[in-house]
Amino acid sequence: MPSSSIIPPGATIGILGGGQLGRMTALAAARLGYRCLVYAPDEHSVAAEVAAGHVRGDYDDAAALARFATQVDVITYEFENVPEGAVLECEKLRPVRPGVKPIHFAQHRLREKDFLRKLGIGTADYQPIRSAADVTAASALPGILKTCTEGYDGKGQARVTDRAELAAAWERLGRRECILEALVAFQCEVSAIVARGLDGETRCFPIGINSHRDGILRTTTVPADLSAETLATAERFGIQLAQGLDLVGLVALEMFVTPEGAVLANEMAPRPHNSGHWTIDACATSQFEQLVRAICGLPLGSVDVLAPSRMENLIGDEANGWPRYLAEPEARLHLYGKGKARPGRKMGHVTYVQRSAR
Ligand code: AMP
Numbered sequence: 378m379p380s381s382s383i384i385p386p387g388a389t390i391g392i393l394g395g396g397q398l399g400r401m402t403a404l405a406a407a408r409l410g411y412r413c414l415v416y417a418p419d420e421h422s423v424a425a426e427v428a429a430g431h432v433r434g435d436y437d438d439a440a441a442l443a444r445f446a447t448q449v450d451v452i453t454y455e456f457e458n459v460p461e462g463a464v465l466e467c468e469k470l471r472p473v474r475p476g477v478k479p480i481h482f483a484q485h486r487l488r489e490k491d492f493l494r495k496l497g498i499g500t501a502d503y504q505p506i507r508s509a510a511d512v513t514a515a516s517a518l519p520g521i522l523k524t525c526t527e528g529y530d531g532k533g534q535a536r537v538t539d540r541a542e543l544a545a546a547w548e549r550l551g552r553r554e555c556i557l558e559a560l561v562a563f564q565c566e567v568s569a570i571v572a573r574g575l576d577g578e579t580r581c582f583p584i585g586i587n588s589h590r591d592g593i594l595r596t597t598t599v600p601a602d603l604s605a606e607t608l609a610t611a612e613r614f615g616i617q618l619a620q621g622l623d624l625v626g627l628v629a630l631e632m633f634v635t636p637e638g639a640v641l642a643n644e645m646a647p648r649p650h651n652s653g654h655w656t657i658d659a660c661a662t663s664q665f666e667q668l669v670r671a672i673c674g675l676p677l678g679s680v681d682v683l684a685p686s687r688m689e690n691l692i693g694d695e696a697n698g699w700p701r702y703l704a705e706p707e708a709r710l711h712l713y714g715k716g717k718a719r720p721g722r723k724m725g726h727v728t729y730v731q732r733s734a735r
Pocket of ligand 1: 501521528532558559560561562563566589592593631643644
């Protein structure tokens with residue numbers, strides 16, 4: 378049920394998904410006077426804990442989705458693996474922003490790369506791996522073999538140097554449909570987070586430089602110490618993507634920058650992104666507020682950087698270091714209220730905001 382009308386403060390936003398991105402969206406929405414209702418299957422949702430309510434249901438439970446949708450004015454999602462069917466069910470009753478198109482591409486790495494290329498956005502060489510014949514003919518080597526679906530934070534991936542390793546890795550991944558991407562010897566990784574409003578206006582947050590370990594984002598630093606040309610290309614790719622998706626909401630595009638200055642897109646996420654958490658403490662508008670503004674048809678906010686900053690993820694038991702972060706004057710601590718600190722689990726983040734000279 379698409380609608381072009383403004384959804385004013387006081388209305389209720391539905392969020393599909395109950396994790397930390399939903400939590401930070403609900404907190405930003407509350408600041409602007411909105412209520413949030415979270416739809417998530419689990420009993421414990423860190424988003425629902427800070428929202429007005431929680432509808433529990435599976436993503437294929439049409440009745441529960443309808444009960445959720447009829448209680449809200451607009452719906453968004455906080456993770457891109459929400460099944461397309463759930464979004465389509467919700468769309469029968471309320472506008473879902475961004476809609477089904479972004480997740481259609483974001484949920485499948487081959488579709489995603491083909492779409493990026495079609496939009497004129499650079500990527501590394503890649504090829505589908507669907508059969509033993511594809512393995513024998515593979516040329517994007519050395520490379521990274523990734524399952525087309527259900528991989529995140531480096532899961533469902535294997536680095537391979539030759540066809541023998543590729544064959545073994547494909548076996549280990551259960552001979553599933555995969556994409557083989559040429560290994561990029563990058564100088565750094567960056568991301569562009571772009572908001573697109575109901576009126577088609579786009580705004581890109583300043584590009585951040587990201588570092589990863591074991592496939593998981595560790596830090597984002599802003600401003601990015603890169604040439605004006607590289608930054609402009611990264612920003613342009615992000616905006617081309619938001620426009621190509623006809624998206625109302627947010628999209629993040631992760632990219633590699635090569636030593637020669639080429640910018641190659643890696644993957645997209647049509648939602649707030651971990652590499653945009655610095656915006657809460659060091660940007661005029663946070664990415665979460667920007668999402669709320671976009672999906673409610675409000676004017677987009679300023680993306681001015683307030684101070685140089687570095688965001689560090691707190692993964693697993695790193696979050697136990699909270700007393701230390703609280704004692705540091707430059708540190709802004711965010712904990713997600715998750716129970717158990719399992720290895721690899723994102724428990725919180727801390728943003729170091731450079732203090733201005735007094
Ligand atoms: P992904 O799950 O695709 O985001 O990959 C996780 C991380 O693995 C990326 O942020 C990179 O650090 C690394 N990576 C993924 N694809 C490539 C590639 N084609 N070349 C080099 N590094 C990659």
